[in-house]
Amino acid sequence: MLKIEDLHARTEGKEILRGVDLEVAAGEVHAIMGPNGSGKSTLANVLAGRDEYEVTRGSVLYEGRDLLSMEPEERAVAGVFLAFQHPVEIPGVGNLYFLRTAVNSVRRARGQSELDPMSFLSFSDERMKLVEMDRSFMSRSVNEGFSGGEKKRNEILQMAMLEPKLAILDETDSGLDIDALRVVAEGVTALRSPDRAMVVITHHQRLLDYIVPDRVHVMSAGRIVRSGDASLAKELEANGYGGLGPSGDDQAVAVGAGR
Amino acid sequence: MTQVSSDVRELASREYQYGFETVVESDAVPRGLDEDVIRLISAKKNEPDWMLEWRLRSYRHWVTLEEPTWQNVKYDPIDYQDVIYYSAPKPKKKLASMDEVDPELRAMFDKLGISLAEQERLSGVAVDAIVDSVSVATTFKKRLADAGVIFCSFSEAVQNHPELVQKYLGSVVPYRDNIFAALNSAVFTDGSFCYVPKGVRCPMELSTYFRINAADTGQFERTLIVADEGAYVSYLEGCTAPKRDKNQLHAAVVELVALEDATIKYSTVQNWYPGDAEGRGGIYNFVTKRGKCAGARSKISWTQVETGSAITWKYPGVVLQGDDSVGEFYSVALTANRQQADTGTKMVHIGKNTRSTIVSKGISAGHGQNTYRGLVKMLRSAKGARNHTQCDSLLLSRDCGAHTFPYIEVKHPTARVEHEASTSKIGEEQLFYCRQRGIPEEEATSMIVNGFCREVFKELPMEFAVEAQKLLSVSLEGSVG
Numbered sequence: 231m232l233k234i235e236d237l238h239a240r241t242e243g244k245e246i247l248r249g250v251d252l253e254v255a256a257g258e259v260h261a262i263m264g265p266n267g268s269g270k271s272t273l274a275n276v277l278a279g280r281d282e283y284e285v286t287r288g289s290v291l292y293e294g295r296d297l298l299s300m301e302p303e304e305r306a307v308a309g310v311f312l313a314f315q316h317p318v319e320i321p322g323v324g325n326l327y328f329l330r331t332a333v334n335s336v337r338r339a340r341g342q343s344e345l346d347p348m349s350f351l352s353f354s355d356e357r358m359k360l361v362e363m364d365r366s367f368m369s370r371s372v373n374e375g376f377s378g379g380e381k382k383r384n385e386i387l388q389m390a391m392l393e394p395k396l397a398i399l400d401e402t403d404s405g406l407d408i409d410a411l412r413v414v415a416e417g418v419t420a421l422r423s424p425d426r427a428m429v430v431i432t433h434h435q436r437l438l439d440y441i442v443p444d445r446v447h448v449m450s451a452g453r454i455v456r457s458g459d460a461s462l463a464k465e466l467e468a469n470g471y472g473g474l475g476p477s478g479d480d481q482a483v484a485v486g487a488g489r
Numbered sequence: 490m491t492q493v494s495s496d497v498r499e500l501a502s503r504e505y506q507y508g509f510e511t512v513v514e515s516d517a518v519p520r521g522l523d524e525d526v527i528r529l530i531s532a533k534k535n536e537p538d539w540m541l542e543w544r545l546r547s548y549r550h551w552v553t554l555e556e557p558t559w560q561n562v563k564y565d566p567i568d569y570q571d572v573i574y575y576s577a578p579k580p581k582k583k584l585a586s587m588d589e590v591d592p593e594l595r596a597m598f599d600k601l602g603i604s605l606a607e608q609e610r611l612s613g614v615a616v617d618a619i620v621d622s623v624s625v626a627t628t629f630k631k632r633l634a635d636a637g638v639i640f641c642s643f644s645e646a647v648q649n650h651p652e653l654v655q656k657y658l659g660s661v662v663p664y665r666d667n668i669f670a671a672l673n674s675a676v677f678t679d680g681s682f683c684y685v686p687k688g689v690r691c692p693m694e695l696s697t698y699f700r701i702n703a704a705d706t707g708q709f710e711r712t713l714i715v716a717d718e719g720a721y722v723s724y725l726e727g728c729t730a731p732k733r734d735k736n737q738l739h740a741a742v743v744e745l746v747a748l749e750d751a752t753i754k755y756s757t758v759q760n761w762y763p764g765d766a767e768g769r770g771g772i773y774n775f776v777t778k779r780g781k782c783a784g785a786r787s788k789i790s791w792t793q794v795e796t797g798s799a800i801t802w803k804y805p806g807v808v809l810q811g812d813d814s815v816g817e818f819y820s821v822a823l824t825a826n827r828q829q830a831d832t833g834t835k836m837v838h839i840g841k842n843t844r845s846t847i848v849s850k851g852i853s854a855g856h857g858q859n860t861y862r863g864l865v866k867m868l869r870s871a872k873g874a875r876n877h878t879q880c881d882s883l884l885l886s887r888d889c890g891a892h893t894f895p896y897i898e899v900k901h902p903t904a905r906v907e908h909e910a911s912t913s914k915i916g917e918e919q920l921f922y923c924r925q926r927g928i929p930e931e932e933a934t935s936m937i938v939n940g941f942c943r944e945v946f947k948e949l950p951m952e953f954a955v956e957a958q959k960l961l962s963v964s965l966e967g968s969v970g
């Protein structure tokens with residue numbers, strides 16, 4: 231489904247991704263771990279189409295298409311979803327209205343009929359149960375004044391409503407207490423399916439207790455330096471990232487200590 | 490309420506859609522201005538002597554004045570002798586009912602989407618339609634009359650309610666106030682008059698659609714609204730103008746008077762022709778609007794959404810004379826292409842415990858220049874007065890600008906003024922967030938901008954709020970980036 235080859239990206243004259251290779255098949259869940267500043271969020275943003283990063287080399291194929299040549303909204307329509315590490319607030323724009331606009335934009339672009347307000351409401355009610363949110367969230371402005379945990383749940387709700395094929399979760403578990411973590415993890419698990427792929431960026435082994443990954447990758451200094459199965463995450467938890475292959479900066483952060 | 494709606498897509502593909510001209514026979518005075526022209530205007534309107542005298546006094550004052558230069562807008566000097574000061578559409582005969590309104594005019598209203606018949610039947614809004622300076626149709630007269638509300642053209646008020654006009658005309662905006670107020674006082678041709686008697690809550694929202702029609706006719710309306718003790722009135726003003734090449738001067742005066750415990754809410758959606766992408770054509774909107782909270786516990790609230798005009802230069806203000814009176818100013822001003830706006834408000838606190846709130850949202854796109862200029866003045870008598878000002882600017886392009894000039898004068902030690910200001914570029918992150926969720930860039934922009942303006946839109950009556958949002962989206966079309 232996703233094939234990244236030798237991906238290089240830079241911003242403000244600084245090379246951040248320095249040759250990422252990654253292949254993800256439908257139905258798989260991949261975890262990406264690694265120290266702060268190693269380029270995990272940058273990778274996620276480049277895949278979603280943030281133009282602040284300039285791709286200098288490499289290619290990304292998504293379902294056989296050249297992902298890098300597509301606009302962000304085209305990628306969304308094609309099924310790419312990014313749960314942001316730091317979801318932005320949009321003052322004055324109601325959450326419900328935002329979600330309906332998003333869902334209907336995607337439906338329209340996919341040639342499906344738009345949902346009228348009533349059917350949308352019952353659809354959102356149903357999906358909100360998944361992340362244990364209530365309607366009061368919907369009348370608030372997008373992410374405005376939301377707690378960290380509420381923002382993350384809102385991201386998962388959006389994912390559940392947009393039904394992507396490739397979901398990238400950027401530290402969706404960070405800063406969550408154990409209950410919120412469970413809610414988020416259950417939400418993600420419910421969306422796991424044979425035709426959906428997920429890339430889960432995390433610092434914590436504990437999320438991977440709920441969402442058992444097919445593959446675990448370790449990123450360091452803009453490259454994937456090690457890959458393995460679920461046991462790699464456990465190993466990392468025991469030993470930290472220290473001594474993991476070539477590292478541009480000598481950060482050696484213990485797993486779980488990062489943000 | 491935040492619905493930007495799918496109409497945006499459709500609307501966005503249009504250019505200024507009100508750019509048509511109606512062929513109505515005009516009855517105009519010669520180009521230029523002198524005392525004879527003023528006498529001619531006054532005679533055509535069959536005015537009493539006191540009215541003519543007042544015009545002449547204003548004119549004699551006006552000729553001594555020079556245009557100010559402190560404002561942050563640029564335009565070529567206005568040739569006042571090249572303006573036609575009076576032009577009235579010739580009605581075929583005296584109008585007894587709506588059906589008799591000139592079919593051309595009605596067709597024009599239809600094009601504007603404000604068919605009077607529709608309005609009358611469906612919306613419960615009384616419309617005093619002003620076409621080139623003379624009212625041709627006034628609806629809902631009866632219901633208003635039953636409530637004791639006087640709502641008519643200014644000319645009719647001069648004929649039928651001279652005592653009220655004489656008492657209040659110029660009581661808030663004297664002709665000496667500024668050069669454009671003096672000019673307006675000398676040559677105003679028509680406008681609206683409203684008087685709501687003691688204790689009466691006006692049974693419907695009053696609305697006037699202004700329209701500039703005959704070529705090169707300057708527009709000088711005069712609006713006077715008086716809410717007597719304990720009265721309430723909400724007034725809507727909406728504007729569109731046909732497209733044309735030559736800049737058109739528009740210098741209206743609006744005066745509001747609220748007596749004890751009275752409330753006046755005045756809402757404007759202004760969408761005059763802004764000029765083309767290079768700034769050619771377009772209306773000069775130099776308007777003097779002021780309200781006086783004359784009585785204790787009275788309240789005057791201005792809400793404006795300004796998306797049109799080549800140059801907007803206005804400061805709707807409130808003089809807070811009565812103790813515990815309240816003044817409010819909510820404003821959205823958008824400048825795109827080469828538009829310039831220098832707008833804001835003046836809150837003058839005289840009475841004790843007077844309160845004012847200012848919320849200004851300036852949006853600049855293209856090469857637009859947006860200036861907020863606000864004066865908050867608390868006199869020695871204004872014990873315990875309060876003001877809160879919030880002034881936010883949003884920049885949508887590299888070449889646009891936002892400027893803020895707050896002037897604050899506080900003469901009483903217990904008076905308090907709070908000022909908050911922010912300037913932000915349209916959030917790249919917000920835009921990306923929306924697009925990542927599948928919302929196209931254009932729609933995402935108008936959504937974010939509408940969100941930014943929400944505090945102001947919620948002050949508008951419902952239909953107006955929807956219209957304002959559409960206008961904003963249309964005006965933003967193509968000016969992002």
Ligand SMILES: Nc1ncnc2c1ncn2[C@@H]1O[C@H](COP(=O)(O)OP(=O)(O)O)[C@@H](O)[C@H]1O
Nearest residue numbers: 241242246265266267268269270271272273282
């Ligand atoms: N927009 C940006 N401008 C400048 N530097 C950036 C930007 N985004 C990321 N970086 C830098 O790139 C490196 C990788 O950041 P990031 O991808 O956020 O890492 P991670 O998510 O693994 O913590 C960091 O050194 C960060 O400071």
Ligand SMILES: [Mg+2]
Nearest residue numbers: 270271315401
């Ligand atoms: Mg990160």
